[in-house]
Amino acid sequence: MISDYSVVAISGFNMITAPEYLIERLYKLYLKTGHPRKLFIISDTFPGAPGRGLDRIAKLIYERKDEDFIDGTLFPFYGWSESLQKMVREEWFDAYAWSIGIMAYWFREVGSGRPGVLTKVGLYTTADPRLDGTALNEKAMKMRRVKVHLINIDSQEYLLYTAPKPQFGLIRATTADEMGNLSLEDEAAYGTVLNIAQTIKAMPNKGINIVQVLRIARYGSLNPKDVEVPGPLIDYVVVSPREYHWQSSSFDYDPMVSGKIIPPLSREHIIQSELNHRKIIARRVLLELLELLKKSGRQIIVNLGVGIPATVADVAVEEEVQDLIVLTVESGTWGGKPLYGADFGASIGPFAIVSVPDQFTMYEGGIIDAASLGFMQVDRYGNVNSFIMPSRIPGPGGFPAIAVGSPQIFFAGEFTAGDKKIEVNNGKISILKDGEIIKFVNQVYKIGCSGKILTKSNKNALFVTERAVFQKVEDGIELKEIAPGIDLEKDILGKMEFKPIIRKEPDIMDPRIFNSKRMGLKEEALEAIKR
Structure with a gap:
């Protein structure tokens, strides 16, 4: 035919x-x-x-x-x-x-x-x-x-x-x-x-x-x-x-993915993941979501993008706050535990599933409260390249619409790219070998999210990495926090093509992020809802 x-x-x-x-x-x-x-x-x-x-x-x-x-x-x-x-x-x-x-x-x-x-x-x-x-x-x-x-x-x-x-x-x-x-x-x-x-x-x-x-x-x-x-x-x-006709890339069928069963969540089923620099980024994003929950005094709706942002779901489940910080994915799932990698789009135990255009109404219309999205490059103007380089063309995915619509955006990614070795010990980060590819550049290769639009729409936009946190401000991006154990000149400024705005000495990132124990966010979240 x-x-x-x-x-x-x-x-x-x-x-x-x-x-x-x-x-x-x-x-x-x-x-x-x-x-x-x-x-x-x-x-x-x-x-x-x-x-x-x-x-x-x-x-x-x-x-x-x-x-x-x-x-x-x-x-x-x-x-x-x-x-x-x-x-x-x-x-x-x-x-x-x-x-x-x-x-x-x-x-x-x-x-x-x-x-x-x-x-x-x-x-x-x-x-x-x-x-x-x-x-x-x-x-x-x-x-x-x-x-x-x-x-x-x-x-x-x-x-x-x-x-x-x-x-x-x-x-x-x-x-x-x-x-x-x-x-x-x-x-x-x-x-x-x-x-x-x-x-x-x-x-x-x-x-x-x-x-x-x-x-x-x-x-x-x-x-x-x-x-x-x-x-x-x-x-x-x-x-x-x-x-x-498999349900997803790595498995044929799971009733917990199709919505036929929502599994009970108990402490015995929660597996605490290894503490590494990627988990540090996810934890820092989750703390930002917790602060938003406290300000709202209610459940908040969040989108998680591919890559490191998707691992925020693991940390949310580990901290038992996934019912208060409701995680959504572009495929249309609400709640549960979103999967990542080639299984991205499927979720274990979602409580609701809607069509993709209906889901993007939530995103583009700013009905959600926040989003965490990945990045390849960020430049001095706050422009973000999320999907294309000369040697790679992943494509924009849901990024552009979510970046425009979400009231709060927490861009999350590793500070450098390439082969690296980073350890987390005794509440500090040690960079034994840094990535050779600089991600904070003078000018991004292609613009996936415009810094001009972020400023014009007065969004709260943060760039969260394992060693530093930056905020989008009118005249560029400002360094707000650094991780314990990080040398400002060597590990941050020396690995950027431009100098960020530094108005005061950066704060030290929350020490709970670098501890192998759970951060204990459930009690804080419940207290915020009660108020």
Whole structure:
């Protein structure tokens, strides 16, 4: 059914809702017949994980040096596929990257008959058409198949994101009944499955939806409230072998991930992780969240990004405050223990799961209280590069929309990059070997979050590392704290391309962070709620 030069939308937040079997069959058909070829592929995040889904296909394509299957891509995330990143850098095709939130909204907007997404997300960043306009390579800069338009409304600047409407949708659910009604009861999240199906069926050219499921049910046996996608939107149903329908990257099925069971939490089940410099960063972020809880006097809602920010969840569980500091993930999960790595997006024991566009309403609208996001580079102006370097193109993920919307942002990351050896002993940090890559630079390679926007929106933005804490101020970034055992000149200023603002002697970071025992935050958090 899929013809050459088609635009194909594929669902997938990593392996969550990724139709791995359909992706495999599509590529095998191409290898057998030479068709379909020259496909422009769009995904709500990335349909795969290292060695699985689209990454496996990308590896085969790169090994074969076959440039005919993929003609272009629009993804929020490329990080799981080194082969796909190589193809982008080597200009095999035009490639673009939008935030997950923009991508999810785009499916909803195009499904509603509108031209695209109108938003302030991306202003003064690499998404802005005055810079890269979301293009990842020179071929994309020239072709501009995907466009971002700068629009002025009542003297306010906005961006309008537009892209080709897909004719085919490859999506995934758990069960389809005989009418094609779809339920996602075993999936880790809802993703953007419904919105992709709507986009395909929207005017002016109605396309074809093909869904991968685990099982077929009798018509009428699904509870109407469990139906995520109504059957009349679906054209073809394909039953997948179990091995192509895992819940997440590293496991087949866990009822605690699909929301069927919320496990009890007791002290016996809490495993205290090793104290290292990454945990120190996570602990410092959690202390900031605790202060926010104290000010609010209620539960707070928090987003955790990939990388070190995701490990804040481990520390929150260890300190038994995860029910007061409610952790959410871009995939749509609320509460529980978010997983990380290639399993990012799945959570153990969430108490609620919503769709991705609904989740990003929480983020972009500032409904959440705070977010912790990672960073690759920070410059003297407070600009943050979160997703692209000359040798790596992970993609923006959910970062841009969350950074714009969240009232408080705690950027979290290691102070330097590269091979390093850092020990934590006797309440102090010892840097035995430092990373050779400087992350605090004069000017970031690409802007993922604009320091200008952070200042203009008057956000509380901190940069938390294992050895220092900085705050975004109007005229740059200010050094606020250093870790015990750290030499200011040698370990901080000597490892930065610019000198931060230092108005007074920096405070010493909370000593509890550097102690192997739990910090004892539960009592403080409960006391704050009682007040």
